Amino acid sequence: MKLAVVGGGSTYTPELIDGFARLRDTLPVSELVLIDPAADRLELVGGLARRIFARQGHPGRITTTADLDAGVEGADAVLLQLRIGGQAARLQDETWPLECGCVGQETTGAGGLAKALRTVPVVLDIAERVRRASPDAWIIDFTNPVGIVTRALLQAGHRAVGLCNVAIGLQRKFAALLEVDPSGIHLDHVGLNHLTWELGVRKGGPDGEDLLPGLLTAHGGAIATDLRLPRAVLDRLGVVPSYYLRYFYAHDEVVRELGSKPSRAAEVAAMERELLALYADPALDEKPALLAKRGGAFYSEAAVDLAAALLGDGSGTSPVQVVNTRNAGTLPFLPDDAVIEVQARIEGAGGPGGPGPVPVPLAVPRLDPLYAGLISHVTAYEDLALDAALRGGRERVFRALLAHPLVGQFDLAEGLTERLLAHNKEYLAWA
Template identity: 75%
Template sequence: MKLTVVGGGSTYTPELIDGFARLRESLPVDELVLADPATDRLELVGGLAERIFAKQGHPGKITTTSDIEAAVDGADAVLLQLRVGGQAARNQDETWPLECGCVGQETTGAGGLAKALRTVPVVLDIAEKVRASNPDAWIIDFTNPVGIVTRALLQEGHKAVGLCNVAIGFQRKFAAMLDVDHSRVRLDHVGLNHLTWERGVRVDGEEVLPKLLAEHAQELADEIGLPREVILGLGVVPSYYLRYFYKHDEVVRELKAKPSRAAEVAAIEKQLLDMYADPALDEKPELLSKRGGAFYSEAAVDLASSLLNNTGDVQVVNTRNNGTLPFLPDDAVIEVPATVDARGTTPLPVRPLEPLYAGLVAGVTAYEHLALEAALHGGADRVFNALLAHPLIGQIEYANGLTDRLLANNRDHLDWA
């Protein structure tokens, strides 16, 4: 089995490597290719990857390359975890929206749109190379904004599934709170990528969300940055990304008062790369946990294993709506539990989504449609329309100012700007 990781030079890749090594029984990889244009980083990450495999007794071969066509040639699955423009572009995404009084975040709001515009054309080019090499290969997208990027891939007919670590993170946290093995925990997880709610938590089929809320509401509130009373009143656990919607103005004030998350991550990455250069290091360092993306490796291995081994188990994925949420278009990409096998993903039935959540989901879905149109076809008018439609923006003055700033900060990445 050959797997390829595009963006393999990321400082986060050792977390993924550790997962492949630990979980090799469920996903026996013969060759793991790390592909990245940043050859200096790739050399460091690739060396550590080899040492992790060797220490854990994994017989697979690690290959590094900056040649995407060679990397995906003959691959059974391709994982996408790339960041066009690197942390420098992310830093811009997190700062210039604040000048207009809007949230600066890499996947939500205007910053998320900028990332989508830079990313979608690059991802589709890679996907065409995958299709030319092996049309049966699966593309697993962890590249943000996952919902928009996955929708672009599916719209072009690629065999793609989107992946996010929010659901698995909640599953593991709830399991720890309940003192049960995580495999016994199932989530009623529903919404869009980075716009989800946990409406139910079952252990061995028994609903335990009321118990969780009664005993751990304050801990959960602290985790997601929302008031305890709101969580108890709603009776659900929102994703921490809902804070950008429910407490927008407060978040803007907080973001203006501190360095960007991109600046923090850049500092962490510098330390990590220094560590990776140490030939004695043969395991992922503890510092990597501060990089973000907890449990991604387990989620990625589970998803790849289910697709390639036809297991038919249930996982939370980003997949085509196809009537699951009847108030959305069929081609919308939603994030819900689905059966995963060699044919792909089939969403489980979802009980009707309450109006409190359905309205926001519908609005963001409309924005994502317009964002994808802008990413595919360009044009300042399409950028403006997407921004105007976004529930976090929605005013002409804001959309005009954000359009100007988005284009000014992304000309190097947008050939039409």
Template identity: 75%
Template sequence: MKLTVVGGGSTYTPELVDGFARLRDTLPLDELVLVDPATDRLDLVAGLARRIFARQGHPGRIRTTADLDAAVDGADAVLLQLRVGGQAAREQDETWPLECGCVGQETTGAGGLAKALRTVPVVLDIAERVRRRAPGAWIIDFTNPVGIVTRALLQAGHRAVGLCNVAIGFQRRFAALLGVAPADLHLNHVGLNHLTWETGVRLAGPEGDDVLPKLLTDHGDEIAAALRLPRPLLDHLGAIPSYYLRYYYAHDEVVRELRTKPSRAAEVARMEKELLTLYADPALDEKPALLARRGGAYYSEAAVDLAAALLGAAASPYQVVNTYNRGTLPFLPDDAVIEVQAAVGQKGATPLAVGPVNPLFTGLTANVTAYEHLALEAALHGGRDRVLTALLAHPLIGQYEYADALTDRLIAHNREHLAWA
């Protein structure tokens, strides 16, 4: 079995490799190919990756290349974890929206649109090359904004599923609070990528007892503190929102915070320099503790489970993924990409039925779905008017004065990545 990681020089990659090594019985890889144009980073990451495999006795081969076509040739699955423009572009995404009083974040709001515009054309080019070189391969997208990127892939007819680590993070946290095994918890996870709510937490499968009320009663303060949201809000919702909902439920507070501290991009850039120094140590043969602060917790477990299910190597029945709606949420178009529990197998992901959804959630979800449709149109076809339209549709922007000013800033800061600008 051959798996290719596009963006293999990312400092995330040792987390992924650690999962491949530990869970080799679930996903028996013969060959792992790391591809990245940044060959200096790639060599450091690959050196640690090989040492992790050796320490854990994994027999698979790890190969590196800057040649994308060679990397994906004959692959069974291709995992995308790239960042067009690197941390420098992320720094911009998190900065210039604040000039207009709007949240600066790499996947939400104007910064998220900028990332989509940079990313979608690159991902679609990669996917076409996968289709030519490995026509049966599954594409697993971990590249943000996952919902928009996955929709672009599916709309172009690619065999693709989107992946995010928010749900598995909640599953692990809730299991620890309840004193049960993570596999015993089934989340009623509803919404879009980075716009989701846990409306139920069930023991022993989708029909099991709902322990969400107990979680909120016994551990609501702790959960709210971790999300940096008020406990009364969780009680009012009767659900546990993704931490990305803080950008909506506490937008102005977040903007004030972001204006008074270094950006997350700057923090990550410093962390990456330190991680790469650690990776260069030939004695290091496990992922360092610092990597946990980089983000992407449990990414490897989620990726292994998803790849294994798609390739028929395991029968993990239910996983939270990003895929076409197809009537699952009746208030959204069929071709919207939603993030829900699905049955995953060699034919792809089939969303599980979702019960009635609180109108408080459906309104915001429908609004952001409309924005994502317009964002994809802008990413595919370009043009200032399409960018402006998408920003007008976003619930965190909306006002024409802001949308107009943000459009000019977005184009100015991303001109080198926009073929039409």
């Protein structure tokens, strides 16, 4: 089995490599290609990756290349983990929206739109080249904003699934609080990427006992602290929102905080420099503890589980996993081609319905309008954001910003449009 990782020079990659090494019985990778144009970073990461495989006795071969077409040729699956513009562009995404009193974040709000505009054309070019080199390869997208990028891929006819680590992180957290094995926890996870709620925490599977009420009673304070939301919010909702909902539920508070401290991008850039220095040590043969602070926790487990299910018969993997995929009637208030983040049954090549994810019907007959309304609103924004990413144009950028629930005012949308275009000219061919 051959896998390729586009963006293989990322400091995230050793997390992925560690998972491939530990879970080799689930996903028997014989060849892994790390692809990245940044030669210096790629060699550091590639060297550590080979040492991790050697330490854990993995027989697979790891190669590195800047040649995308050669790297993906013959691949069974291609993982995308890109950051167009690097941490410098992320720093801008987190900074200029604050000048307008709006949240500065790389996947949400105006900064998220900027990232989508930079990213979608590049990802679509990569996907076309993957299709030419390996027509049957699955594309697993971990590149933010995952929902918009995955919709672009699916709309262009690619075999693609979006992946995020929010759900698996919550599954592991809840399992630890309940003192049970994570495999025995099923989440009633619903929404869009970075806009999700856990409506239930079930024992054993989709039809199991809902443990969420007791979990909130016993551990609501700890969960709320992790989400940086008041305990009262969880008590009144009766569900667990993703931590990204804080940008909506406490927007003005977040803006004040972001304006009073160094940006996350600056912190991550400093952390990346330290990580790369660690990776250069020829004695290092495991992922360093510092990597846990970089983000992407449990990404490797989620990626291994998904790839194994897509490429095999599903044995040894979770039959139901949280992914980003076509709505296809799952949320009846959204278009069928919208991309949602829900539990889905992952069919391998021999699946009865054909390969790919099949969303599991929701446990509730009708989604509460409190959640459905925001999902609908953000989906409308994502429609306009994708249109702007595909066709360009100042007016399309403005319309997407005006439609976003964290913007929604003419003057704000106008000011944000000017700043977005000014800071992203080098990445937007039409600007």
